[in-house]
Amino acid sequence: MAFALTPEREQQVEDVxxxxxxxxxxxxxxxxxxxxxxxxxxxxxVKYVAxxxxxxxSIVKGVVTxxxxxxxxxxxxxxxxxxxxxxxDLRGGKAIQERLESKLGCKAGHSSSDGKFTxxxxxxxxxxxxxxxxxxxDHYYENLDLELLDRIIDTHAAKGAEAAAAxxxxxxxxxxxxxxxxxxxxxxxxxxxxxxxxxxxxxxQPPPPADEKGDxx
Amino acid sequence: xxxxxxxxxxxRYGISESWKLANAERTGAYRIAREALTSRKPADLxxxxxxxxxxxxxxxxxxxxxxxxxxxKQEGEEIYLVINADESEPGTFKDRSIMDLDPHRLIEGAIIxxxxxxxxxxxxxxxxxxxxxxxxxxxxxxxxxxAGYLGERPFGIDHAIEVYVHSGAxxxxxxxxxxxxxxxxxxxxxxxxxxxxPAVKGAFxxxxxxxNVETIASVPDIVDMGGDAWSSLSRLPLDGGVRIYGVxxxxxxxxxxxxxxxxxxxxxxxxxxxxxxxDRPLKAVIPGGSSTPVLDPRRKxxxxxxxxxxxxxxxxxxxxxxxxxxxxxxxxxxxxxCCAIVMxxxxxxxxxxxxxMRFYKHESCGQCTPCREGCGWLVDVLDxxxxxxxxxxxxxxxxxxxxxxxxxxxxAFADGTAMPMLGMVQKFREEFMEAAARDVPEGVRHDExxxxxxxxxx
Ligand SMILES: Cc1cc2nc3c(=O)[nH]c(=O)nc-3n(C[C@H](O)[C@H](O)[C@H](O)COP(=O)(O)O)c2cc1C
Ligand code: SF4
Ligand code: FES
Numbered sequence: 151m152a153f154a155l156t157p158e159r160e161q162q163v164e165d166v167x168x169x170x171x172x173x174x175x176x177x178x179x180x181x182x183x184x185x186x187x188x189x190x191x192x193x194x195x196v197k198y199v200a201x202x203x204x205x206x207x208s209i210v211k212g213v214v215t216x217x218x219x220x221x222x223x224x225x226x227x228x229x230x231x232x233x234x235x236x237x238x239d240l241r242g243g244k245a246i247q248e249r250l251e252s253k254l255g256c257k258a259g260h261s262s263s264d265g266k267f268t269x270x271x272x273x274x275x276x277x278x279x280x281x282x283x284x285x286x287x288d289h290y291y292e293n294l295d296l297e298l299l300d301r302i303i304d305t306h307a308a309k310g311a312e313a314a315a316a317x318x319x320x321x322x323x324x325x326x327x328x329x330x331x332x333x334x335x336x337x338x339x340x341x342x343x344x345x346x347x348x349x350x351x352x353x354x355q356p357p358p359p360a361d362e363k364g365d366x367x
Numbered sequence: 368x369x370x371x372x373x374x375x376x377x378x379r380y381g382i383s384e385s386w387k388l389a390n391a392e393r394t395g396a397y398r399i400a401r402e403a404l405t406s407r408k409p410a411d412l413x414x415x416x417x418x419x420x421x422x423x424x425x426x427x428x429x430x431x432x433x434x435x436x437x438x439x440k441q442e443g444e445e446i447y448l449v450i451n452a453d454e455s456e457p458g459t460f461k462d463r464s465i466m467d468l469d470p471h472r473l474i475e476g477a478i479i480x481x482x483x484x485x486x487x488x489x490x491x492x493x494x495x496x497x498x499x500x501x502x503x504x505x506x507x508x509x510x511x512x513x514a515g516y517l518g519e520r521p522f523g524i525d526h527a528i529e530v531y532v533h534s535g536a537x538x539x540x541x542x543x544x545x546x547x548x549x550x551x552x553x554x555x556x557x558x559x560x561x562x563x564x565p566a567v568k569g570a571f572x573x574x575x576x577x578x579n580v581e582t583i584a585s586v587p588d589i590v591d592m593g594g595d596a597w598s599s600l601s602r603l604p605l606d607g608g609v610r611i612y613g614v615x616x617x618x619x620x621x622x623x624x625x626x627x628x629x630x631x632x633x634x635x636x637x638x639x640x641x642x643x644x645x646d647r648p649l650k651a652v653i654p655g656g657s658s659t660p661v662l663d664p665r666r667k668x669x670x671x672x673x674x675x676x677x678x679x680x681x682x683x684x685x686x687x688x689x690x691x692x693x694x695x696x697x698x699x700x701x702x703x704x705c706c707a708i709v710m711x712x713x714x715x716x717x718x719x720x721x722x723x724m725r726f727y728k729h730e731s732c733g734q735c736t737p738c739r740e741g742c743g744w745l746v747d748v749l750d751x752x753x754x755x756x757x758x759x760x761x762x763x764x765x766x767x768x769x770x771x772x773x774x775x776x777x778x779a780f781a782d783g784t785a786m787p788m789l790g791m792v793q794k795f796r797e798e799f800m801e802a803a804a805r806d807v808p809e810g811v812r813h814d815e816x817x818x819x820x821x822x823x824x825x
Contacts, residue, residue: 169531171571177553216555217536219495235457236722237615242814242821274457278615279622288498295821321499322464
């Protein structure tokens with residue numbers, strides 16, 4: 151059956167088209183809308199997008215295959231990306247991958263037999279200071295250890311992705327040096343508590359002047 | 368002794384729900400944009416950015432004020448601002464924090480920058496993985512538009528400004544500015560030959576300024592304080608201001624720290640990041656993303672001549688040189704994205720090197736033969752060395768392959784692969800030689816010192 155976007159997404163396509171001086175520039179945004187609806191970029195999707203933007207299907211396919219986040223085959227209900235680039239590996243990325251493989255019963259690059267999870271290796275996901283980490287669907291899960299990882303996966307399986315994200319997902323965190331014995335400069339305690347779902351660790355103070363031993367002469 | 372600086376870029380990070388317009392405005396968001404648009408001239412704003420000596424925060428360190436000066440709009444042309452939020456250089460995780468925790472600072476910077484360079488549209492190109500950041504930015508843009516800070520008449524003035532988010536879809540090379548422009552235009556993210564430079568012919572064939580997220584997010588403070596004052600926050604000349612430093616790897620407190628330009632790597636590791644994890648010895652540090660050649664704390668700066676830019680640090684460790692674009696270049700490395708990857712004495716450098724070269728092999732766009740073939744070949748040689756099949760000649764081969772990759776390609780990706788590779792062999796040659804002499808696989812891991820922690824045993 152031919153692919154079609156829902157009326158709301160069709161409306162979003164119209165909106166996206168107004169953002170660029172050239173129609174073709176809407177290609178990535180429209181592919182995203184399609185993948186969100188369909189789960190992957192099937193041949194029907196390629197055909198639909200090509201027609202919508204007046205491009206050939208080979209041009210659309212060429213773009214789809216260039217980008218790792220566009221799936222040109224079906225994937226599991228949840229896609230788990232485990233970061234294995236250096237900063238994560240220095241903090242245990244390999245152990246995280248090994249645990250995922252044994253827990254999901256599949257090697258990276260494959261899906262669990264129940265179709266619930268696809269496990270993929272990722273390159274650096276811009277969360278290196280919170281390593282090791284994984285991305286599951288749209289969300290990041292950072293500062294992992296094996297126990298936390300188990301809970302995150304179990305929650306996905308038992309309660310679904312949204313519930314897991316609400317409980318465990320994180321976004322960019324930022325934190326000042328611990329004070330040591332240098333006095334009371336850390337603002338960690340004075341910062342308002344972050345909303346419960348967001349595991350931000352915040353502080354905005356530079357270290358005390360006593361710590362600055364740079365060459366300023 | 369400089370007084371501790373008041374946080375600027377990260378000033379709102381500690382506020383509850385800092386990404387919401389009302390909360391950001393309570394702490395001054397959009398005050399500077401309003402003043403700039405209603406009471407200052409574009410030329411005057413450009414001048415402040417020039418005086419600020421802000422070096423691009425995306426990796427190359429080009430002075431933003433000078434770049435803006437390259438624009439020369441012709442009849443019938445439209446200028447675009449493109450904000451590079453692709454943040455994919457391994458080790459780098461600073462721009463994401465700006466988008467997540469203070470999107471309104473970025474939008475305010477975009478508004479002022481558009482007004483200054485005479486652009487009406489800014490595109491923020493965000494790597495596709497950052498769905499949360501994209502959602503925050505989109506909400507923030509919608510709220511700013513609703514409040515009248517974007518749209519046909521921002522702050523009531525006659526200079527329409529729209530900001531759009533464009534999501535990438537997973538490809539490191541799209542951080543390279545011309546690849547990014549291709550991706551923005553709906554093409555494969557393959558770099559273009561330069562010239563023409565984007566400032567002459569960029570997005571949609573029009574003059575375009577491409578700047579990093581942090582560069583643009585610094586603009587409000589620059590305009591508010593004045594370029595000279597902002598510049599002098601730095602400890603170095605011609606490399607102004609404050610920036611966000613990142614630290615990952617084997618330190619006690621990995622994370623992001625705002626500090627003046629020109630602190631030393633030793634300060635960053637010891638004073639900001641709390642020192643080495645488990646108080647182990649520091650073996651090596653990759654200073655500013657994986658494309659920057661590694662620093663070895665055992666090495667001393669060799670600059671006996673008084674005219675040498677690093678003479679002041681002659682005889683001191685490499686990690687005691689202030690972190691600046693020019694100082695690091697003189698040191699034979701690069702400041703890059705200013706996000707350091709710290710490694711303790713348990714790390715096998717050949718294995719660490721293999722990890723990074725696999726990244727480059729995976730990410731080469733494949734247009735240029737020296738890059739495509741070179742990256743693959745480096746990984747093959749490193750695989751052999753790591754798995755006990757290496758020969759002594761392989762070490763020279765790594766150098767040879769790297770030399771042939773440099774300066775022969777469309778974009779700087781190949782140089783960004785070859786330079787760190789050469790740095791590793793130069794500084795840790797003995798380890799490569801040892802690996803070549805081994806004929807049994809070591810089964811080395813990089814995570815020995817943290818394994819107990821991850822497994823919940825520590
Ligand atoms: C392979 C490669 C990857 C790059 N990735 C990024 C990136 O992720 N983010 C970024 O801001 N700049 C990146 N750059 C640098 C950009 O090409 C460009 O110089 C920069 O966005 C300009 O902004 P700035 O002057 O404000 O730093 C990359 C360059 C190369 C060669
Ligand atoms: S140097 Fe590498 S990444 Fe850059 S254009 Fe050539 S093949 Fe592509
Ligand atoms: S190395 Fe894993 S997020 Fe950067």
